[in-house]
Amino acid sequence: MVTLGNHRSYLVKSSGDADLFLVDRYLDKSSEQTNYAQQHGATSDDDAKEHMAIRFRVYKLEEEEQCLKEVTSLNDQVIFVGDDASYLLKIFQDVEEI
DSSP states (O other): OEEEEEEEEEEEESSOOEEEEEEEEEEOOOOHHHHHHHHHTOOOGGGGGEEEEEEEEEEEEEEEEEEEESSOOOTEEEEEESSOOOOOOOOOOOOSSS
16 A cells, blocks of 8 residues: 555455456545544544545556556456455355255
């Protein structure tokens, strides 16, 4: 994770096909979110908890073209980003009734 200005960037690698994604998480330190943090005992060390995500942008590394291309759909995948770890997982839908 890298924090630059009003956004954080995360590199996420898929496990199956080894695709590499860059996720930009844009942050807003709203007064509503700050009030929530103050009411629940957040300190200045909890500054990251006071930032609320307002937008995400996802890019996929295109190795042959040596560039990042913005992704508008993850299809059957979902990305989780966090300070300690980030994951890209495939979503499996069981079509059989149990």
